[in-house]
Amino acid sequence: MLFGLNGVEISLIIVAISLFGGILSGYPVAFAISGSAFVSFAVIAVLNEAGLLYTMQEIGGQMQKVPVFERGWEHAVLATESTWAQGVFSRAFGGNVETLLAVPLFVLMGIALERSNIAEDLLTTMAKLFGSMPGGLAISVVLVGTLLAASTGVVGATVVTMGLIALPTMLRNGYSKSLATGVIATSGTLGQIIPPSIVIVLLGSIVGDMYAIGQETRADKLGMTVLEMLGEPAVLSTGTLFKAAFIPGVMLASLYALYALGFALLNREKAPPVHLSGADSYGLLSYYKNNPWLLLGAAFGPGLVLILLWIIFASTGVIGDVTVDDVTTYGVLSGGTYSLVVLSGFLLTFAMAVRPSYSLTPIVVGLIGTFLIVLFDWLFVAGDASGGTKTLVYFIPAAMMVYGLKHAIVRVTEIEVIRVVSPPVILIVAVLGSILGGVTNPTAAAALGAAGAIMLAANRRLKDQNQSSKPVIWASLGIVVMLLTRGNFDLRMTMEDIAFDDKLAIFVTLIAFHVAFFGLLYSCWILFREKVMSQVVRETTKVTSMVFVILISSLFLSLTIRAFGGEHYIQEFLHSFDDPRTLLIVVMIVLFLLGFVLDFIEIIFIVIPIVGPVIYAADPTLMPPTWITILIAVNLQTSFITPPFGFALFYLRGVAPSEVSTMDIYRGVIPFVIIQVIGLLILWFFPSITTLLPELLPAN
Template identity: 30%
Template structure:
């Protein structure tokens, strides 16, 4: 028994982390505490040297404190929070309602399009879900939309911010996997737009067959002439479009790194808030406080994750996991990939995306990078890029699946009393299934992920 424990100490460490996370203690401290505890256990069994802990300080300093890419995180948080105050989303939703009023479920489609646009400008799920709920849900309920369809549409559209660039998750994943953030941003564009398009198709088909669930907007509503319509479109679409071009355009064109582009985006968000008359010292203080708080949380988690992954590998975790996968008969790349995707989906019921990232990526990314997926997906960099986007698509469901779907709690805190938690749970089911369809398409057709990075010369 003792010999088996010594040989499989890394596996016990992995499942021990999952177990203690249910305690509800901050994940940053749990990661570090589990790493230290099992490091000491390894010292006791003479499979880990106490002096190896000395390697942690230069690792943490090099991976986090000196990491220029991670500087983009507080800037993107600042940008998203400032946009929430600028009323850009309200003007854009009104314009989209008018433009899509002839389409079945036009208001729900408008909310999905708005969520897609805001995802490409904020990259923050919490801000997007709360903003869409406050702006769109009253209008949808007033129009007589079914509660389940209304909340499902808003929650799914709001979570697009975790996948579409400039996603904070992709910034952190790039650092964990060792890929450029620009290549991850480019690879996520088509899968993100695909998921948004699948939402739209579902809403249009459902509203076409059951119009009572999504009553149409009256054709008489909106601008009365072409000139007024043009002014409304320009006033609504130009601000967010300008910000998207500033941030993503500068990255994709090679004019700026993600870190530099995040600063440009933060400045653009301030200018938009000023232009709409929403900029004040109180708002600026609130946004700065929120950005600093999020930044501190992320870096504490990175410190803990660095400690955990270092001890895990020092205990032979990579080799042990590979042996276990082979023992289960999972010896091909595709079998291991399916296993990891199912594992991540199940973990999404209980953990946040950042916890899943920090548990799964250090363990499985080195293994996935060495496996064979055929000639279409060849080379470690290509495999890891494809795998990272599959993880990102899969982890979007973690925001929607009960009991711990964070988007559901963001929404419940802002919906009126007549919308219950059961309405929200029932409403997200078809959209989670759509996310799984998008994931299956990205697995079956890797070029959905790899086409843009290859065209832009971001892959060797």
Template identity: 30%
Template sequence: MIADFIWPGAMLIALFVALFSGYAVGFALAGIGIIFAVVADVPMVFLSMGVQRIYSGTLTNWLLAAVPLFIFMGLMLESSGIAERLMRSLAALAGRLPGGYAFAVAIIGVIMAASTGIIGASVVLMGMMALPAMRSAGYDMRMATGIVAASGTLGILIPPSIMLIILGDQLRVPIGDLFMGAIYPGLLLAGLYFLYIAVTAIFAPKRMPPPPQGDPAPKLRVVMSLIVDLVAPMLLILSVLGTIIAGVATPTESAAIGAAGATLLALVSGKLSFASLKRAVFDTAKTTGMVAFVMIGATVFSLVFRKLGGDQMIEDLFNFGDVSPYVTLAVVMGLIFILGFFLDWIEISLVVVPIVAPIVANLEFGHGLTPSQITLWFTIALAVNLQTSFLTPPFGYALFYLRGVDTSIPIGTIYRGIVPFVIIQIVALIAVVAFPQLVLHLPGVMQ
């Protein structure tokens, strides 16, 4: 029995060694797959199936065309200056209340998340806007960096999310159902952020003092400015998510609507130029190429891995006998949480998730759920779990984005500041696992 799993086990070891060495992920996945196919004497004609899967599953996949469109939408929205105006309006509305900047950052994080799924752009943008103001107001920088990093990562969960599109493609779950299923968990997570900020503002106001007293603007003018600044992103959100949920447009078509709408907003705001358009197109192509190449490599790796008995090895590994299915689910979630310390969500989504998802889909959780409902529920729980991979050291990307914005902040301060928000995300994950209807209610109602 053990001899049957030597090859797939060796493949996993080789993969982790290659990833931790810093080697390019796409090359590592494809190279390890081909090398083990040769060493294990897999017929070369079998690898031709990989070419077919790459062509039909990635290169001609109409659904994946939404990825570059959503990336472009996010970059153009960043160029429009809407977030900067919202920050000023929300901070002015808070006035002399403790935690005003913190609430403003969290609210903008939700709005940006529902408008774009570009984590790097959101974290960098909010860091550049909020960190100098928070420092001048006397904020505890652990609190400031934690709020900015956590709020900036909401876009990976709240739709439209690139991660949900890729997970849906990998697990064959309708993207519209994933978008609807992610709304309640995303709002729950944002609500927990707000609760934590409110509790801190009440019981430890010195960590989030109000800004220095200046000439207060009339409240009516501030409210009107805030409403005007909210109209454009709200229309963009409704045009993207509304068309998907209503069944008027596919995710790809709605992504095109969003890209066009964000470009129009940048034009109306006077921020659209040839330089900004060139940068957005270049960054879109670069990010899309990276994602597509990892998907191609993952296709080759998984094809050879399954051929060498990898599926059976994983199934036996998670076969705990007569135990609660929640034990199996907890082990899977724990494994993915730990991998998030070291691997990017793309690598986990394309390599690990397709292997463990069928195991969870065949479990009986006692809620009368169908396999398709279990897969939908599991996918959203995964998304909540994978969001922590942006925040958990040592390789949390949001932490390094933030460090790049302000190099004067010690990395240890950023690490300590993110701990409460990682705990909040674990609480949200437990809630999603314990109450499947948080995920399944809205898709069920819409159907």
């Protein structure tokens, strides 16, 4: 054979040349991938018929040549079509259709927010807040990128928006071109790791199957079932991956901000402080003896203490429940109730810290109500208590808490930065809270996020025109009511015997649903009237179509590789590694290198199905599947900023001023690529960063 390579190895090289040649040809990626599948199949078929592609196998005691298409190309075509019909297509669009439905919804959510100018307000406000410190504008871009990532998950919209708004401002104020472009391009990619993330959704549609297949293979080798081996089913949900990705995403954002601050301190002339007009401290520092650390402690200290207590209670069994042999043992505190207490306690103490001159009475009443909810939950509410019981017990403390929160929200929204930041933060809390709290799955949360983004965009338009936004506000309250009833009552209307409190909850939920539905329709009408909705729908359709066409094209290519035994060959090569961690390192290096030339969607749907059954066959106690998946997700995020084909670089190049060259962008992202590698190393040596939240929060 050529250069000592067998037929399968040469066929893999032909597929790789066809794929990279198609991508570099300039054709749309989806068509290039599907075209490379057909072209490489045809070339392999011709060489196979000519007797040039074969492997040497021992048959009857003799080494004989066996063609890669052992029964001819005609049979290979029929076998491929049979495989497609019997499961590959249904795997992508059948069993996982609910998960994949989250993709267009999250895309719609991101584009609606981008069209509502919320990003512009965030950048302007953050620049006023942090601009006066060295590298303040760069840090502002990282913070806004983090907020937009957690509320949109769309890289293109984030990079383009910040490139149009922040880049000219940074250059005008003397910022280095490389730092400005690097921090914008990289911060925009946070949407691929911080939930809700399209990368996580697409990975979730694939790796769940890979984990199940891998553990079944390992169980077969051990001669037992998966349940006997693991003690539980081999299930890896998208909601679990969202929980696992949150802390790593925040960690990466912190590393970006630290780099920007360090760069500014070492190169003050390239990232100077900027004093923008409109900054206002609201005289807060004077209340805290001009000590900013005292202010930060008063504002965020109580919230951090509540979160720390949450972690301690969850790790000691005070919060949550454990099921053993179908017997559930409940902790003395409910996880859902305590999460509400943490949010309420933070808002109340934060309002008291930032508006200290106001009356403390409403805040104290709210704090007492919050404390009583915890106390009543501990003393009077069992873990399996009905929603009606909880409502009766919590009614008075909850009313006190709501009274305090009403005054707290009015006070904190008087501050510009909070007024601007709160809409996307509320959306983040609603979407992520419903997922992380186990209230609903990512697809339903994506629908909630899309509806919320539409209402936020409509609310912004109404405020710009000085019109009332009460229908939108009432709709938002309706959604909150539905989330609360969904988490505390059984709302199934098909049951024969429905408890009275559940009937009452169903009635309240139906009212809240119609209020929310009317508000959503009204919001859609506002955006349609302002000629925004047509743009949102058009862009959503384009992005979603691109994702799913690439998915189908990737399946074509995977079938081509499978037809000549390439998938089996690669998996056998991977099985040759005795140490699963060494194998994972090899896979991560390959993914990192592929990120230079392939987009994350192609990598997910071409590479992961081939290597997944092998790397997910490791012992989950040694290599947790969530840890493996988040390592892959962070690695794929890097593909957006790796020259020369990183998508974020193309997005930024398209909106950057003429004085910014492509090489400026390349130089700017190199330090952040290194930071990505550092982040991967941190996750590698500290897997608990990814497993903490899935273990802490309830399952979906």
